[in-house]
Amino acid sequence: MDMKNKKASDATVTRLSRYYRSLVHLETQGVAMVSSKALARRDGISPAQVRKDLSCFGQFGTRGQGYPVAELKEAISRILGLYRTWNVALVGVGYLGVSLLAYREFKAQGFHIVAAFDNDPEKIGKKRRNVIIRDIRTLPEVVKKLDIEMAIVTVPQDAAQSVVDLLVRSGLKMILNFAPVSLRAPVGVVIRNVNIAIELEALSYHLASGG
Amino acid sequence: MDMKNKKASDATVTRLSRYYRSLVHLETQGVAMVSSKALARRDGISPAQVRKDLSCFGQFGTRGQGYPVAELKEAISRILGLYRTWNVALVGVGYLGVSLLAYREFKAQGFHIVAAFDNDPEKIGKKRRNVIIRDIRTLPEVVKKLDIEMAIVTVPQDAAQSVVDLLVRSGLKMILNFAPVSLRAPVGVVIRNVNIAIELEALSYHLASGG
DNA sequence: GTCTGTGAAGAGTTTCACAGCT
DNA sequence: AGCTGTGAAACTCTTCACAGAC
Helix, strand or coil, X not given: CCCCCCCCCHHHHHHHHHHHHHHHHHHHCCCCEECHHHHHHHHCCCHHHHHHHHHCCCCCCECCCXXXXXXXXXXXXXXXXXXXXXXXXXXCCCHHHHHHHCCHHHHHCCEEEEEEEECCCCCCCCEECCEEEEEHHHHHHHHHHHCCCEEEECCCHHHHHHHHHHHHHCCCXXXXXXXXXXXXXXXXXXXXXCCHHHHHHHHHXXXXXXX | XXXXXXXXXXXXXXXXXXXXXXXXXXXXXXXXXXXXXXXXXXXXXXXXXXXXXHHCCXXXXXXXXXXXXHHHHHHHHHHHCCCCCEEEEEECCCHHHHHHHCCHHHHHCCEEEEEEEECCCCCCCCEECCEEEEEHHHHHHHHHHHCCCEEXXXXXXXXXXXXXXXXXXXXXXXXXXXXXXXXXXXXXXXXXXXXXXXXXXXXXXXXHCCC
């Protein structure tokens, strides 16, 4: 990967994902070129922000013209690692876990959930959405055998830290955590947290404080 | 609400939710006082950050002693609006929607999903997790009748904007959106987005760019 | 001594504004 | 003319450091 990558912040990477979606949409509409202004408006972002974000990774536009939709889409797909597929493990097959197994957007972006794990003997061995549920204790070997690089954690709070420890011991470096708890992991392991209850609390803050 | 509220950023409010969870935990452990340092360590945050965050809303601590766990918990619960219950509508009863209906953390924090809506005649009239699924067209009247103030949107991309428009017309001001698309709403309406695919993309960025 | 509360400094992010290309 | 790319300015958020309270 020979992109210049000055230093993209987390916020920049997140916006890149948005641009990507907009570009996919524009491409299906047959649009060939798009200006930072037009891209920005679609996402409620400033045109300068769009240009700065993109400038972290190279020069994709032509002055006076704008950005070529297809090429920019390709470039972002390479930056975000969407040009390839990723094998993903799902740990914790509760309601949320099952709904993620069925989530189409994942497969569409190249994220394949190839294994699911749980510790409930009732669940182990069964299939949900065509994925077999395995004993959590087999995780380290399955990770190696299936070449898994990412994990999605949807276990209860209490179990989350020990699951993360197990994932780290198994060599995984990318974890998406849905348990409502702060997790510790060694440097080099990237954990992203999705905390649905906290999102609602942020909303209720606005109402409660007289928004 | 007579708190001083200097100007709490989104990040501050999110951290408040974390502190709240830690405080709940500490209270069950019988801990009476906690220092900013101890609170911070539990969440991987700096002690100064904890103090600054709290200082947005008042002075809750005692110098030399720390913060009284029970009182601080109460105060944050008031700030975040957790001292009361909120009636919430769920729009879009797909896999994700159903899993949110079953999400215990919501009820524990006072968020009650009192109505679910869909536009699929197959689903309308049936119950999932003890909540009846209603015709989306009845939303405005049901919102009024059941005193609903928040909505969770789990419909497909294409439908998301029109659902948000309907919610806004029905008088809702707080929306939690799970559709992977940027939404427009008038000022005064707070929309928070949870975009699960984007989270995975941010992870894959780190791996793809040689993390 | 310990620990909070907070102004000031530092770091990071966004916006501005304009040079330079088409 | 229109639009990108980017240094500089503006703004925001975090950390520092210390006065003041126990």
